[in-house]
Amino acid sequence: MTTNTQAQAIDEVGEFIGTLITNRPERLTNCRGWTVHDLTAHLAAGAAEQADLIEERLAGKPERATSSFEEREPAYRALPADEHRERHVGEATRVAELHAAHGTATIQLTGREETPP
Numbered sequence: 001m002t003t004n005t006q007a008q009a010i011d012e013v014g015e016f017i018g019t020l021i022t023n024r025p026e027r028l029t030n031c032r033g034w035t036v037h038d039l040t041a042h043l044a045a046g047a048a049e050q051a052d053l054i055e056e057r058l059a060g061k062p063e064r065a066t067s068s069f070e071e072r073e074p075a076y077r078a079l080p081a082d083e084h085r086e087r088h089v090g091e092a093t094r095v096a097e098l099h100a101a102h103g104t105a106t107i108q109l110t111g112r113e114e115t116p117p
Contacts, residue, residue: 017089025081037084041076044084047091048072054098 025037034042049072056064076084
């Protein structure tokens with residue numbers, strides 16, 4: 001990925017997160033049937049799972065299956081909107097920091113390879 005492409009991707013993610021943060025939790029999104037609250041909870045739970053998997057691999061633990069949406073999302077959906085929005089930012093930051101600490105090496109995550117940007 002080129003530096004220009006990376007910058008564009010970061011800008012798009014920033015815009016997306018900004019949109020989620022500035023809209024009411026009950027507002028429907030362009031993801032059919034999903035509210036801002038649902039989508040933010042989904043993203044926070046996914047980022048937490050991703051960070052957990054990276055940490056486990058870096059610690060030398062064997063690969064494990066990714067937890068299902070049904071396992072990881074209910075706890076996030078139950079949180080108040082402002083709290084899981086903060087968790088999403090925190091977990092996404094955790095993923096970025098793990099990538100930064102690990103360098104550019106590819107990490108195996110549940111049957112797929114992930115290479116830090």
